[in-house]
Amino acid sequence: MFYHAHSTASIFEQLDTSQTGLSNKSAAERLERYGPNTLPESERRSFYTILFDQFKSPIIYVLLIAALVSFIIKEFTDAYFILGVLLINAMIGTYQEYNAAQKADTLKQIVKTYANVVREGTTRRITSRNLTLGDLVVLESGSQIPADLRLIDTDELFINESLLTGESIDVKKDAEFLSDDNELPVADRINMAYAGSFVSKGRGKGIVTAISLDTEIGKIAELLARTAQQKPPLVIRMERFSLNIAKVIGVIVIILMGLGVYYNMELTKLFFLVVALSVSAIPEGLPVAITVALSAASSAMSKRNVIVRELSSIEGLGSCTMIASDKTGTLTQNKLSVTAFITPEKVYGENDFSTDDILSCSILCNEVIINEESAELAFVGDQVDIALARYAIENNPKTLIEYKTSMLVNQLPYEPVNSCAVSVYQNYTSFI
Numbered sequence: 228m229f230y231h232a233h234s235t236a237s238i239f240e241q242l243d244t245s246q247t248g249l250s251n252k253s254a255a256e257r258l259e260r261y262g263p264n265t266l267p268e269s270e271r272r273s274f275y276t277i278l279f280d281q282f283k284s285p286i287i288y289v290l291l292i293a294a295l296v297s298f299i300i301k302e303f304t305d306a307y308f309i310l311g312v313l314l315i316n317a318m319i320g321t322y323q324e325y326n327a328a329q330k331a332d333t334l335k336q337i338v339k340t341y342a343n344v345v346r347e348g349t350t351r352r353i354t355s356r357n358l359t360l361g362d363l364v365v366l367e368s369g370s371q372i373p374a375d376l377r378l379i380d381t382d383e384l385f386i387n388e389s390l391l392t393g394e395s396i397d398v399k400k401d402a403e404f405l406s407d408d409n410e411l412p413v414a415d416r417i418n419m420a421y422a423g424s425f426v427s428k429g430r431g432k433g434i435v436t437a438i439s440l441d442t443e444i445g446k447i448a449e450l451l452a453r454t455a456q457q458k459p460p461l462v463i464r465m466e467r468f469s470l471n472i473a474k475v476i477g478v479i480v481i482i483l484m485g486l487g488v489y490y491n492m493e494l495t496k497l498f499f500l501v502v503a504l505s506v507s508a509i510p511e512g513l514p515v516a517i518t519v520a521l522s523a524a525s526s527a528m529s530k531r532n533v534i535v536r537e538l539s540s541i542e543g544l545g546s547c548t549m550i551a552s553d554k555t556g557t558l559t560q561n562k563l564s565v566t567a568f569i570t571p572e573k574v575y576g577e578n579d580f581s582t583d584d585i586l587s588c589s590i591l592c593n594e595v596i597i598n599e600e601s602a603e604l605a606f607v608g609d610q611v612d613i614a615l616a617r618y619a620i621e622n623n624p625k626t627l628i629e630y631k632t633s634m635l636v637n638q639l640p641y642e643p644v645n646s647c648a649v650s651v652y653q654n655y656t657s658f659i
Contacts, residue, residue, distance in 0.1 A: 229409040230377040230436045231416040235402065238377045238434055244361035248345035257359040264358040264374055264438040266448050277324050281317035285469035286514055296502050316514045320538055323522050327529075327536045342373040343596075343607055345432075350596045352607045358435055366420070366431040367594065367609060368642060375442045376420040376433025378402040382640075384429035386420055388413075391443055397427045413443055428642055430594075461517075461542035476508055563610045565589075565618035589619040590626045591633060592650040594640060611641075 230238060239245060249257070272280070282291075290309050297306035340355040343365040350365055355373035358364070364376055366384065378384070378400055385397040392414040404418040413421065420433050423444040439445055480501050487497035521538040528535055535541055568575040568585055575585055595608040595616040604620070604627075606613040619626040634653045641648035 229411075231404075231411060231419050232406050232409050233377075234405060235377070235379045235434075238379070238436070242361040242434060242436070244363065244434060246363070247348040248363040249359070249361050250347055254346060254357075254359055254362065257361065258357060261359055262439060263356040265356045266439065266445055272328065274321070274325055277328070278317060278321045281320045282313070284514065285466045286472075287313060287316075289469055289472065290514070300499050300502055313514070316518045319518050319522055323525050323538055324536065327525070327534050340371060340373060343367075343370075349598055350607050351598065351605065358438060360435055360438065362435040364433050364435060366426050366433065367640070368426055368428055368430075369609065370426040372420045372422050372424045372426070374422050374435045375437035377436050378418050378420055378431055378433040380432040382430045384431040385427045386424050387427050388421060388424045390423045391421055391447075400429075400431065402431070428644070430640055460546045461539045465517075472508070479504065479508070563614040565614050586619040586623050586626050587629055589615040590630050591652065591655075592648055594638070594648075597627070597630060 233241070243253075281287075290313060294306045294309040294313075297303070297309065341352050342355050342358055343350055344353055344358065345351075345363040345365060358374050362374075363379075364373065366372070366376075372386070379402050381400045381402045384400040386400055387395075387397050389395050394414060398414070398417060400420065401417050406416070406418075413419075419436075420431070421444065422437075422442040437443075437445075440449055483501050483504065484497065487494075487500070492500075518538065521541050524541045525535045525538060528541070593608075593612045593616055595606055595612040597616065598605040598607065604617075606616060616630075633655055635650060636653050637651040639645070639647075639649040
């Protein structure tokens with residue numbers, strides 16, 4: 228469906244929604260019908276799968292063959308030793324990878340993305356996975372677009388779509404734009420906002436037109452899923468090493484067989500001699516040595532709060548020549564709180580607002596949306612706005628009355644480039 232070529236009125240009709248958003252019942256029904264707004268994740272490996280994967284290595288195959296041959300020639304000591312080494316190697320690797328997988332799964336439950344959505348005329352904050360077709364999403368500076376949206380309202384809205392288009396310059400969006408070209412490139416659809424992009428400036432509203440794999444980013448993810456996974460450098464080196472060992476052993480076997488036949492050795496004795504020498508030439512301690520080294524590295528990285536899901540990834544990371552990360556590389560709860568206000572005249576702390584308008588400004592010159600749910604206040608909006616509003620109400624509950632009774636006429640939202648925000652109210656009366 229080419230939503231960029233349809234008017235907003237047509238979009239409302241097609242998706243059976245309105246300016247007040249979906250009803251809770253309709254949203255629940257659609258969520259059940261269309262599924263959650265998430266990209267499919269790789270299937271979680273079970274304990275036994277991880278254990279079995281420890282034996283998927285060329286050098287392990289060679290050692291298993293050596294153990295089998297040792298049993299055949301009744302060299303039970305060598306056979307049990309090789310199997311013991313392989314078992315220890317598997318146990319160490321399984322413990323490290325299973326433990327890392329558990330931590331990674333726990334981290335996924337903690338790290339969630341949220342969206343401000345209008346349902347039944349009320350703006351609320353929900354997890355992005357609970358968005359569905361027809362939902363009305365509110366956008367502001369710093370927001371991540373949670374799904375593909377047909378914009379219905381824009382106010383100096385600029386979005387960074389470099390993830391999809393590769394263009395680093397922010398795109399100015401226009402909800403009034405309409406195109407007759409159904410095949411218009413994604414980069415030119417200025418009345419659309421796409422999942423995975425970020426709002427760099429301005430405000431806007433949009434109707435969800437696609438979720439999950441139906442989004443533009445979902446289509447890319449689906450294509451990437453079909454791409455064969457590249458082997459880590461360590462696996463490539465181990466395969467090459469195992470092949471070289473096999474070649475060397477093969478050459479030695481041919482030479483020994485030739486000498487044995489030349490000197491008329493008994494074929495049975497010659498066979499056992501060749502097999503015994505071949506088994507002894509295989510470095511059965513190598514897998515354990517590698518696993519122990521990688522495990523030690525994994526433990527060291529764990530102490531620095533880095534989770535490594537597969538041990539071979541450590542060597543892959545060590546092969547990197549450059550790592551690009553964001554400016555902080557930190558993980559936070561995305562919550563802020565106010566401790567004091569600083570002005571050129573003084574520092575305002577708690578219980579220091581008896582004659583000042585700072586608390587009124589904190590809640591009125593603000594884009595926060597306050598809902599009363601279950602006798603508690605629910606705040607929706609930017610975390611700075613939420614922190615200011617919550618602080619104002621906690622220090623003087625009358626500011627909540629001001630928020631409810633004041634009529635907003637116009638507003639200049641806060642933007643870093645302006646370094647200020649302005650709100651204009653009609654017939655404002657202070658209750659403080």
